[in-house]
Amino acid sequence: MDMNDSQRIEAPRDVVWAALNDTEVLKACIPGCQSITMTSPTEMEAAVVLKIGPVKASFTGKVTLSNIDAPNGYTISGEGQGGVAGHARGGADVRLEADGEATILHYTVKAEVGGKIAQLGSRLIDSTARKLAGEFFEKFAATVGPQPEAAEGEEEKPEDGKSKGKWWKLGKA
Numbered sequence: 001m002d003m004n005d006s007q008r009i010e011a012p013r014d015v016v017w018a019a020l021n022d023t024e025v026l027k028a029c030i031p032g033c034q035s036i037t038m039t040s041p042t043e044m045e046a047a048v049v050l051k052i053g054p055v056k057a058s059f060t061g062k063v064t065l066s067n068i069d070a071p072n073g074y075t076i077s078g079e080g081q082g083g084v085a086g087h088a089r090g091g092a093d094v095r096l097e098a099d100g101e102a103t104i105l106h107y108t109v110k111a112e113v114g115g116k117i118a119q120l121g122s123r124l125i126d127s128t129a130r131k132l133a134g135e136f137f138e139k140f141a142a143t144v145g146p147q148p149e150a151a152e153g154e155e156e157k158p159e160d161g162k163s164k165g166k167w168w169k170l171g172k173a
Contacts, residue, residue: 001109001110001111001112001113001122001125001126001129002108002109002110003108003109003111003126003129003130003133004106004107004108004109005106005107005133006104006105006106006107007104007105007107007137007140007141008099008102008103008104008105008141009102009103009104009105009140009141009144009145010101010102010141010145010146011101011102011103011144011145011146012098012101012102012103013071013072013096013097013098013103014071015103015144016071016096016103016105016144017070017071017096019140019143019144020074020094023036023037023038023044025140025143025144028139028143029136029139029140029143030046030048030136031048031050031132031135031136032048032049032050032051033046033047033048034047034048034049034058035047039062042064042065042066042068043062043063043064043065044062044063044065045060045061045062045063046059046060046061046062046063046078046080047059047060048080050128050132052117052120052124052125052128053120053124053128054120055085055116055117055120056085057082057083057085057086057117058082058083059080059081059082059088060080060081061078061079061080061081061088062078062079063076063077063078064076064077064078067093071096072095072096073093073094073095073096073106074094075091075092075093075094076091076092076094077090077091077092078090078091082115082117084115084116085115085116085117086113086114086115086116086117086118087113087114087115088111088112088113088114088117089111089112089113090109090110090111090112091109091110091111092107092108092109092110093107093108094106094107095107105137109129109133111129113125
């Protein structure tokens, strides 16, 4: 399976680069990620639980970073074992492009699966991979980008939970 796309992230390139190398951010954004640990500056170990069609599998594996060109991009590759469900192997070239105050994250992914998962068919696997990539980038952009502020005109509620609304204006002309 091959997939390439890009995602606009409303944050400067150095912030996006730091987040791509932060295991806490990655754990929060990778769908089904149970744990991710940095074992060296270029290697991580991860555990992920995924449901692909009728098959739910726990994968454990190693992830390696190479071709590191901070803060412009890197190549990420990994291999995971899912027991009787099968295995997955793949990689992605990630490139960050500054776009004013935002960053365009470009990626090209190559992946292959084997075992029981491979028997599910390429259309199901491809659609699941696209869905998981979409979920990751949605969460990543929300985590790294600016946090939304209360909309103008929205009233803040104090700690006691009662609104500070303008109730005294009701009924007065």
